[in-house]
Amino acid sequence: AQKITQTQPGMFVQEKEAVTLDCTYDTSDPSYGLFWYKQPSSGEMIFLIYQGSYDQQNATEGRYSLNFQKARKSANLVISASQLGDSAMYFCAMREANRDDKIIFGKGTRLHILP
Amino acid sequence: AAGVIQSPRHLIKEKRETATLKCYPIPRHDTVYWYQQGPGQDPQFLISFYEKMQSDKGSIPDRFSAQQFSDYHSELNMSSLELGDSALYFCASTRGKTYEQYFGPGTRLTVT
DSSP: OSEEEEEOEEEEETTOOOOOEOOOOOOOSSSEEEEEEEEETTTEEEEEEETTTSSSSOOEEETEEEEEETTTTTTEEEEESOOGGGOOOEEEEEEEEBBOOOOOOOOEEEEEEEO | OOOOOEESSSSOOTTOEEEEEEEOTTTOOOOEEEEEEOOOOOOOOEEEEEEEEEEEOOSSOOTTTEEOTTTOOOEHHHHHHHHEOOOEEEEEETTTTTTOEEOOOEEEEOOO
């Protein structure tokens, strides 16, 4: 069963606008972590933001924030004031505490920022 | 700050050949993970090591083997290469059971 679902294969957004990348997840483990990674065309996997299942507040890192809605099993990434350099593939991922530490990735969303 | 180092960055091999990918974790990181990302795919977990012992195993073919050495670097050995093995191979490292996995730049393997 798909653990991480990203329903937007591709998105086009005007520069300087905010963008929300959707992510829903499925787990029965009460302890888990949610991640977002950015993968530019060069291929490297860049860590953006992390949300723990017990964290009370939504995680924020600069222009990135994670809209964590636990009851809905949703962990959307919000990028404020998008920039051309934000054009990349974005992966939502999850780590379950009782399944060792491997990370399970979604299929990704390719974000295109338009000038 | 030091990052995860992977070598080589690019590798071209022919079918049925062998390949060895190397990963040097961030200093003082004791856990290493290997992921395989096929073209247009999401990364898939292969195998992990904690303190030089295999920790978890994913969808790693029997043709592949890996180990972690005393200096914590890891090597992924791939034999009888197939065209379908062409992919980007990532190594990631963490210290203990911390939440964040730091990814290396990846090794792009092309099998012809």
